[in-house]
Amino acid sequence: MERTFLMLKPDAVQRGLVGEVIQRFEKKGFKLVGLKLIQVDRTLAEAHYAEHRGKGFFEPTVSYIMSSPVVAMVWQGKNVVALARELMGATNPANSNPGSIRGMYGMDISRNVIHGSDSVESAGREIGLYFKPEELVDYQKAGDEWLSE
Ligand code: GTP
Ligand code: MG
Numbered sequence: 001m002e003r004t005f006l007m008l009k010p011d012a013v014q015r016g017l018v019g020e021v022i023q024r025f026e027k028k029g030f031k032l033v034g035l036k037l038i039q040v041d042r043t044l045a046e047a048h049y050a051e052h053r054g055k056g057f058f059e060p061t062v063s064y065i066m067s068s069p070v071v072a073m074v075w076q077g078k079n080v081v082a083l084a085r086e087l088m089g090a091t092n093p094a095n096s097n098p099g100s101i102r103g104m105y106g107m108d109i110s111r112n113v114i115h116g117s118d119s120v121e122s123a124g125r126e127i128g129l130y131f132k133p134e135e136l137v138d139y140q141k142a143g144d145e146w147l148s149e
Pocket of ligand 1: 057061090091109111112114115116118
């Protein structure tokens with residue numbers, strides 16, 4: 001079953017959006033298999049955004065995710081990588097679908113509430129950065145039988 005890495009960024013935690021955003025993924029039918037509140041250090045922040053090194057927004061973005069705690073999560077489900085990106089909405093909340101998470105809760109590209117892996121390959125890399133294998137829990141969830149045949 002496919003897995004993705006999602007992170008509630010410092011603005012989500014500080015604005016009290018943690019429960020509301022998690023609920024969107026729960027209600028969709030995805031399964032939470034890993035969760036922790038952490039303070040990201042520079043090594044982890046730079047590894048997370050390594051693909052953006054050299055771009056103008058690299059340093060502010062790295063500093064930003066170190067500025068206050070974040071909620072790191074792994075979610076599991078059919079096509080979860082792409083569907084989570086759909087639920088999140090476009091990177092810049094100014095262009096996000098108004099029903100999406102960023103569209104509903106965000107105003108600015110640098111404070112866009114949530115991070116989600118952009119491919120199955122990125123998900124594997126990001127899950128490995130934030131979680132040890134033993135921190136991920138697979139389990140049978142009541143109601144799974146009502147989600148698909
Ligand atoms: P993430 O899920 O956070 O990775 O967003 P994304 O995949 O939709 O965007 P991308 O990986 O291209 O950029 C990573 C993060 O850097 C974004 O979420 C933004 O917060 C920030 N970012 C990207 N582009 C810009 C930009 O042009 N200006 C600023 N200020 N921030 C940017
Ligand atoms: Mg990205």
